[in-house]
Amino acid sequence: MNRCLTVLSTGPLTTVQDAGRPGQGALGIGRSGACDRAAAALANRLVGNDPDAAVLEATLGGLALRAGADLLVATTGARCPGSPAHNAPHRLAAGAELRLGLPATGLRTYLAVRGGIAVEPVLGSRATDLLSGLGPPALSAGDVLPVGEATGPLPGVDLAPVPDPAGGEVTVRLLPGPRADWFAEDAAAVLTGTGWTVTGESNRIGLRLDGPPLERVRTGELASEGMVRGALQVPPSGLPVLFLADAPVTGGYPVIGYVDDADVDRCGQLCPGQTVRFRGAG
Amino acid sequence: MRVLPSGSSALLVEVDDLDEVLGLYAALTEEPIDGVVDVVPAARTVLLVVDRARTTLGAVAQAVRETRPRPDRAGHGDRVELPVVYDGADLADVADHLGVEPEEVVRRHTGTEWTVAFCGFAPGFGYCTPDGEPWHVPRRESPRTRVPAGAVALAGEFAGVYPRESPGGWQLIGRTDVAVFDLAREPAALLRPGVRVRFVEAG
Numbered sequence: 001m002n003r004c005l006t007v008l009s010t011g012p013l014t015t016v017q018d019a020g021r022p023g024q025g026a027l028g029i030g031r032s033g034a035c036d037r038a039a040a041a042l043a044n045r046l047v048g049n050d051p052d053a054a055v056l057e058a059t060l061g062g063l064a065l066r067a068g069a070d071l072l073v074a075t076t077g078a079r080c081p082g083s084p085a086h087n088a089p090h091r092l093a094a095g096a097e098l099r100l101g102l103p104a105t106g107l108r109t110y111l112a113v114r115g116g117i118a119v120e121p122v123l124g125s126r127a128t129d130l131l132s133g134l135g136p137p138a139l140s141a142g143d144v145l146p147v148g149e150a151t152g153p154l155p156g157v158d159l160a161p162v163p164d165p166a167g168g169e170v171t172v173r174l175l176p177g178p179r180a181d182w183f184a185e186d187a188a189a190v191l192t193g194t195g196w197t198v199t200g201e202s203n204r205i206g207l208r209l210d211g212p213p214l215e216r217v218r219t220g221e222l223a224s225e226g227m228v229r230g231a232l233q234v235p236p237s238g239l240p241v242l243f244l245a246d247a248p249v250t251g252g253y254p255v256i257g258y259v260d261d262a263d264v265d266r267c268g269q270l271c272p273g274q275t276v277r278f279r280g281a282g
Numbered sequence: 283m284r285v286l287p288s289g290s291s292a293l294l295v296e297v298d299d300l301d302e303v304l305g306l307y308a309a310l311t312e313e314p315i316d317g318v319v320d321v322v323p324a325a326r327t328v329l330l331v332v333d334r335a336r337t338t339l340g341a342v343a344q345a346v347r348e349t350r351p352r353p354d355r356a357g358h359g360d361r362v363e364l365p366v367v368y369d370g371a372d373l374a375d376v377a378d379h380l381g382v383e384p385e386e387v388v389r390r391h392t393g394t395e396w397t398v399a400f401c402g403f404a405p406g407f408g409y410c411t412p413d414g415e416p417w418h419v420p421r422r423e424s425p426r427t428r429v430p431a432g433a434v435a436l437a438g439e440f441a442g443v444y445p446r447e448s449p450g451g452w453q454l455i456g457r458t459d460v461a462v463f464d465l466a467r468e469p470a471a472l473l474r475p476g477v478r479v480r481f482v483e484a485g
Contacts, residue, residue: 022331023319023320025321025322026307026321027470027471028401028403028407123465132405134405175290177289178286178287223325223326224325225324226323226328227292227329228288228289228329230289230290231289249401250322250400250403258289258290261290261291262290
């Protein structure tokens with residue numbers, strides 16, 4: 001028996017993700033990793049893996065797999081019809097198939113397998129970074145993914161009671177960014193007073209938001225500076241980009257604010273057409 | 283030094299010039315602040331990424347304010363020599379801009395030591411700053427869609443080497459066979475912040 005998973009179909013995009021490549025920003029290497037870190041860690045815990053083990057991140061469902069051996073799997077994040085194992089461990093028998101349908105809410109579904117996805121790591125991580133091109137390529141039908149040996153003990157958990165990602169309007173906490181003073185006085189009020197629409201040009205790098213353009217009062221060029229996920233960067237269009245897992249290490253447009261890191265996972269579950277609101281802290 | 287907010291898990295430290303960036307980065311890597319998990323230098327700033335399970339933003343802000351930037355850029359870092367064939371498509375334009383002959387551009391480029399100030403744009407793309415007088419070379423008015431790996435280029439106050447084929451707006455003055463970013467090598471990035479670089483004319 002081969003401890004592997006054969007990819008039958010990938011949906012719009014499925015990548016391998018883990019906790020990414022932290023601590024290498026000085027080399028121009030972004031962190032990357034799962035867009036919804038908590039969901040990926042939960043999937044791992046449900047099958048007794050280290051929380052940072054490599055999982056599959058499916059975007060809008062569509063992922064189909066066949067088990068090459070008896071494997072223990074779990075899905076978390078966006079709940080897809082067809083997953084027998086959402087927020088719960090499930091034994092996938094050798095030869096059995098798992099097919100994720102379209103989630104009703106949420107964008108990204110994580111599939112963990114006991115032992116972890118054991119593709120070759122690159123610079124300490126198996127994560128696919130779509131911006132820098134580091135890590136394994138996005139999955140294709142026909143790929144055979146090696147599965148590692150189980151190490152940790154199995155948890156005695158049947159079901160993790162976590163809520164599904166929300167549809168419709170989502171509110172997240174907004175914290176100060178380094179360049180708020182580059183914007184008009186009312187920009188902060190516009191930012192927090194608007195329901196911003198997530199556009200279809202969004203991806204793992206960031207959410208492109210549509211709404212009233214934020215007015216800059218300082219013109220001129222900003223020297224590129226470091227940033228992390230959650231940054232709300234405002235390009236010349238005035239429409240903010242909310243950076244996610246594959247954010248660039250540095251950016252040359254002013255960052256007006258940051259989404260609280262604890263809320264960025266939820267932003268990684270927003271679908272095009274959904275609305276995000278920013279609530280100032282205090 | 284100004285410590286600017288960057289959300290719940292980072293601080294952006296703004297300083298006066300590139301030398302202070304280099305000195306602060308050197309100080310923060312030689313004597314790391316507890317709980318800081320990434321230090322990202324850039325042209326006028328150093329970003330500190332903080333593990334809030336180990337420390338607070340306030341404690342890190344205080345520690346960085348008490349950090350004295352190292353004064354001497356030449357005293358740190360590995361040394362790298364890059365052989366360059368100076369046949370870049372923009373060498374003549376750069377010479378025109380500087381009001382000198384192309385040979386003089388080569389003489390100046392090889393005649394000074396450079397220090398990698400920071401990385402960005404792509405993994406392993408080091409922004410190199412010269413000892414002595416800074417250069418000022420404008421970017422190309424229209425970026426190229428394809429710049430080959432190993433292209434040696436200038437833009438603004440910096441020199442750089444493209445680590446892989448990519449689009450790019452820098453002025454190309456030559457090329458090197460040395461892989462500045464190689465995943466099979468440890469460390470993969472040759473041009474890391476603080477590394478001293480000398481460009482030499484390949485025979």
